[in-house]
Amino acid sequence: MAALPADAAKRVFGKIEAPSAGPPRSIGKYDRGCISGAVPLSADGPNWQVMRPARNRAWGNPVLIDTIERLAASAAQATGWPGLLIGDLGQPRGGPMITGHASHQIGLDVDIWVIPMPDRRLSVTERDNLPARSVVARGGNGVDLAIWDPSYRKLYETVARLPELARMFVNPAIKRELCHEAGADRDWLRKVRPWWGHDDHFHMRLTCPPGQTSCENQDPPPPGDGCGKELDYWFTPEGRHPKPSPPAPPLLVSQLPPECAAVATAPSAP
Numbered sequence: 001m002a003a004l005p006a007d008a009a010k011r012v013f014g015k016i017e018a019p020s021a022g023p024p025r026s027i028g029k030y031d032r033g034c035i036s037g038a039v040p041l042s043a044d045g046p047n048w049q050v051m052r053p054a055r056n057r058a059w060g061n062p063v064l065i066d067t068i069e070r071l072a073a074s075a076a077q078a079t080g081w082p083g084l085l086i087g088d089l090g091q092p093r094g095g096p097m098i099t100g101h102a103s104h105q106i107g108l109d110v111d112i113w114v115i116p117m118p119d120r121r122l123s124v125t126e127r128d129n130l131p132a133r134s135v136v137a138r139g140g141n142g143v144d145l146a147i148w149d150p151s152y153r154k155l156y157e158t159v160a161r162l163p164e165l166a167r168m169f170v171n172p173a174i175k176r177e178l179c180h181e182a183g184a185d186r187d188w189l190r191k192v193r194p195w196w197g198h199d200d201h202f203h204m205r206l207t208c209p210p211g212q213t214s215c216e217n218q219d220p221p222p223p224g225d226g227c228g229k230e231l232d233y234w235f236t237p238e239g240r241h242p243k244p245s246p247p248a249p250p251l252l253v254s255q256l257p258p259e260c261a262a263v264a265t266a267p268s269a270p
């Protein structure tokens, strides 16, 4: 399939079923890019299970795969959970998606559910259908105290302390709770960023791997723990109900880095 510059990039990248051959390279920005040489996260590991296999979105930069595997082990240890349920990573060659996610385009983003992995292997049908579960109370002011226990703070803190982490996105009510529970050592809160949704999963975003010069990092989060005024905004009427902006027209292949048109048409990995 030839990718034309005027094609909607989500239709081109959303149809590709296999990664391109060659060394792994994250290209462009988290919300405007692609990846060559992506590798899959195994559906099962000692401390994780991949959800929604029908979506074929368990692909990423090897650095992301490796980080998820190590996180699954360290999070299991920190929380006492059997492991983690892993949601979407990216498509086989990254890029925009037909449904969901503005980012997740360069193989460095993953959504991880905030429900302990069950003590058994889920069937494929269960993985494609089991609903996620929110840990935020109705009304959105705080966490759901019927679910939340000390293991949750340990989970979020374990992720926030990963050296490879660029930032993680959580519901504002979760950030508020973490701000409340953290003691004097608060540096780890800096990368825990409030965002709408993210009540039944968190989004983990890694920095560009060293040497991948086509990969564009974001500016780091502002200094500080982000627990004061910046967090209060999210509980104001404007913060809770942002003015809906008109839907952006779909990104075209020509709006991605030029290398991505080549990635879209490159031969598949053997």
Ligand SMILES: [Zn+2]
Binding pocket: 101, 104, 109, 110, 111, 202, 203, 204
């Ligand atoms: Zn996400």
